[in-house]
Amino acid sequence: xxxxxxxxxxxxxxxxxxxxxxxxxxxxxxxxxxxxxxxxxxxxxxxxxxxxxxxxxxxxxxxxxxxxxxxxxxxxxxxxxxxxxxxxxxxxxxxxxxxxxxxxxxxxxxxxxxxxxxxxxxxxxxxxxxxxxxxxxxxxxxxxxxxxxxxxxxxxxxxxxxxxxxxxxxxxxxxxxxxxxxxxxxxxxxxxxxxxxxxxxxxxxxxxxxxxxxxxxxxxxxxxxxxxxxxxxxxxxxxxxxxxxxx
Amino acid sequence: xxxxxxxxxxxxxxxxxxxxxxxxxxxxxxxxxxxxxxxxxxxxxxxxxxxxxxxxxxxxxxxxxxxxxxxxxxxxxxxxxxxxxxxxxxxxxxxxxxxxxxxxxxxxxxxxxxxxxxxxxxxxxxxxxxxxxxxxxxxxxxxxxxxxxxxxxxxxxxxxxxxxxxxxxxxxxxxxxxxxxxxxxxxxxxxxxxxxxxxxxxxxxxxxxxxxxxxxxxxxxxxxxxxx
Numbered sequence: 520x521x522x523x524x525x526x527x528x529x530x531x532x533x534x535x536x537x538x539x540x541x542x543x544x545x546x547x548x549x550x551x552x553x554x555x556x557x558x559x560x561x562x563x564x565x566x567x568x569x570x571x572x573x574x575x576x577x578x579x580x581x582x583x584x585x586x587x588x589x590x591x592x593x594x595x596x597x598x599x600x601x602x603x604x605x606x607x608x609x610x611x612x613x614x615x616x617x618x619x620x621x622x623x624x625x626x627x628x629x630x631x632x633x634x635x636x637x638x639x640x641x642x643x644x645x646x647x648x649x650x651x652x653x654x655x656x657x658x659x660x661x662x663x664x665x666x667x668x669x670x671x672x673x674x675x676x677x678x679x680x681x682x683x684x685x686x687x688x689x690x691x692x693x694x695x696x697x698x699x700x701x702x703x704x705x706x707x708x709x710x711x712x713x714x715x716x717x718x719x720x721x722x723x724x725x726x727x728x729x730x731x732x733x734x735x736x737x738x739x740x741x742x743x744x745x746x747x748x749x750x751x752x753x754x755x756x757x758x759x760x761x762x763x764x765x766x
Numbered sequence: 767x768x769x770x771x772x773x774x775x776x777x778x779x780x781x782x783x784x785x786x787x788x789x790x791x792x793x794x795x796x797x798x799x800x801x802x803x804x805x806x807x808x809x810x811x812x813x814x815x816x817x818x819x820x821x822x823x824x825x826x827x828x829x830x831x832x833x834x835x836x837x838x839x840x841x842x843x844x845x846x847x848x849x850x851x852x853x854x855x856x857x858x859x860x861x862x863x864x865x866x867x868x869x870x871x872x873x874x875x876x877x878x879x880x881x882x883x884x885x886x887x888x889x890x891x892x893x894x895x896x897x898x899x900x901x902x903x904x905x906x907x908x909x910x911x912x913x914x915x916x917x918x919x920x921x922x923x924x925x926x927x928x929x930x931x932x933x934x935x936x937x938x939x940x941x942x943x944x945x946x947x948x949x950x951x952x953x954x955x956x957x958x959x960x961x962x963x964x965x966x967x968x969x970x971x972x973x974x975x976x977x978x979x980x981x982x983x984x985x986x987x988x989x990x991x992x993x994x
Contacts, residue, residue, distance in 0.1 A: 588861060588863075591863035593865075619861055622857050622859055623856060625856070687867055689868070689874060690857070692775075692856070725775070726774055732853055733775070736868040737868065737869040738869075740869075741867035742867050748962070750961050750965070752955065753958045753960040753961060754958065756780075756958035759776045760780065760957070
């Protein structure tokens with residue numbers, strides 16, 4: 520298949536940046552989106568041009584490194600799919616594909632389509648951990664945990680921290696990410712001990728970094744490649760309220 | 767890059783939600799009162815409506831509560847603006863291809879519908895509240911059950927004989943309906959009172975609240991205008 524690409528090119532954080540048009544031919548419908556970009560980059564290198572910089576690592580949909588805002592959707596048009604798992608059969612021959620980086624003040628552009636997502640690491644460092652030693656695997660089985668809660672905690676822990684929620688949100692809010700990280704601990708007895716301090720610190724860090732406020736549009740849930748539920752946001756709202764009034 | 771906020775984003779959302787839900791309860795009372803004017807149409811004295819309005823205007827509890835109401839409006843508006851400015855600042859450069867994954871289209875336009883409702887509120891305040899209080903002169907008086915009171919019913923019917931005003935009123939109230947359609951369930955989500963089980967019910971109730979309030983208010987000027 521032949522495609523027209525409109526890709527955001529930006530030399531560095533301070534560069535103004537602009538869209539550049541590319542045409543690419545003979546792409547297999549079985550190629551992944553990132554493989555298509557690899558082919559484009561090979562062609563650019565052969566021509567002596569600078570290849571397009573984009574983030575990627577595992578290419579198995581589990582690491583959270585790939586990003587890309589494709590035709591108005593973080594991770595492209597497929598639901599519950601990361602960019603690396605998106606395939607070219609999803610597009611039609613002759614399509615124009617617009618590829619943009621995540622846009623959010625706390626995610627500054629490093630180069631082209633790569634943004635610095637260390638703001639998420641800072642939020643995790645603020646409280647997304649447990650300080651107690653929970654022992655080895657057999658010890659975990661000595662604490663009975665309600666199956667429903669364990670499932671909810673696992674669902675929340677499926678978040679790969681890619682930042683699609685921030686990219687999708689009209690306010691560039693990080694609430695889905697932060698609430699997933701708060702929930703995965705708050706639902707389990709090992710995480711309850713520090714729950715109040717955790718939620719206060721993580722929310723304060725999220726605000727400080729300049730992420731927007733949640734207006735409950737649920738675009739984040741619709742675009743999340745791991746289908747993290749906005750009920751986590753409701754849970755974090757409860758947790759934060761309880762923490763504020765009781766400590 | 768310190769960006770310390772006076773209130774956390776979540777605290778501001780709690781306040782927005784509580785004020786919003788409070789204002790919705792007020793709208794129901796207001797609608798109930800307004801609908802009584804339809805009962806009085808053609809009477810000239812508007813006894814049911816005027817008596818109810820007179821009660822609201824003289825009852826000491828309502829008099830105190832009216833200031834609580836003003837405060838709620840003010841806080842809802844101010845916090846809404848602060849949140850919106852912060853949200854705009856969080857994405858200095860937008861996308862070429864805009865996303866559209868929002869569950870409810872109205873959720874994208876809360877600030878816009880909010881601004882129109884605010885303008886409506888100011889005009890509404892001048893047309894009715896200030897006239898009823900005599901700040902703007904011209905209100906007539908009637909005697910109902912031996913008690914002299916303002917003929918607010920006539921003020922309303924006169925205003926609703928103006929086609930331009932009726933059109934604006936209907937449009938503004940439609941936008942209020944859109945605002946509430948997202949706002950109602952959003953308030954519950956912000957307060958953490960939402961989960962997989964009750965979420966759909968709250969959203970459904972939000973649609974009902976929005977439709978009942980918007981249509982309820984809209985029917986009144988339409989009936990008055992088309993039966994004059």
